[in-house]
Amino acid sequence: xxxxxxxxxxxxxxxxxxxxxxxxxxxxxxxxxxxxxxxxxxxxxxxxxxxxxxxxxxxxxxxxxxxxxxxxxxxxxxxxxxxxxxxxxxxxxxxxxxxxxxxxxxxxxxxxxxxxxxxxxxxxxxxxxxxxxxxxxxxxxxxxxxxxxxxxxxxxxxxxxxxxxxxxxxxxxxxxxxxxxxxx
Numbered sequence: 001x002x003x004x005x006x007x008x009x010x011x012x013x014x015x016x017x018x019x020x021x022x023x024x025x026x027x028x029x030x031x032x033x034x035x036x037x038x039x040x041x042x043x044x045x046x047x048x049x050x051x052x053x054x055x056x057x058x059x060x061x062x063x064x065x066x067x068x069x070x071x072x073x074x075x076x077x078x079x080x081x082x083x084x085x086x087x088x089x090x091x092x093x094x095x096x097x098x099x100x101x102x103x104x105x106x107x108x109x110x111x112x113x114x115x116x117x118x119x120x121x122x123x124x125x126x127x128x129x130x131x132x133x134x135x136x137x138x139x140x141x142x143x144x145x146x147x148x149x150x151x152x153x154x155x156x157x158x159x160x161x162x163x164x165x166x167x168x169x170x171x172x173x174x175x176x177x178x179x180x181x182x183x184x
Contacts (some may be wrong), residue, residue, distance in 0.1 A: 010053075030074065049073060100143055
């Protein structure tokens with residue numbers, strides 16, 4: 001049975017040997033994710049991030065949250081080639097899905113409004129519809145960068161990405177041009 005230290009050792013208080021051990025642990029732990037990243041990049045990341053060290057018997061380790069943050073940090077390391085697709089964290093994906101879903105809801109609402117004889121709305125509503133009916137390109141890039149064939153991938157919101165019929169951009173633009181502000 002292994003015993004986890006009850007309190008972390010602040011990075012600033014760690015010895016050179018403990019820091020080196022942590023760098024080797026990190027490099028070994030993340031080798032599959034960063035096979036081409038040199039040792040000095042791991043050492044630099046640790047020196048800049050300065051995570052607390054935890055020990056299981058004589059083995060140094062990090063908390064899952066610290067490890068996650070270091071992975072994100074290493075993904076943007078200058079030694080890393082530009083990733084295609086780029087590396088996005090789960091909160092970025094969730095925000096992109098929210099933006100994309102808002103766009104889809106707006107387009108559906110706009111289509112419903114268009115089924116009336118005329119499309120009249122207040123100035124602010126018109127601005128909101130114009131703003132949210134156009135999909136933000138970064139949201140599309142973040143969602144499409146994910147590999148959805150992997151087990152454990154987050155579930156997509158209904159209709160994301162592009163599931164279901166939606167009006168073309170030309171149709172949406174035509175509907176947006178028909179918006180007539182209500183006379184004040």
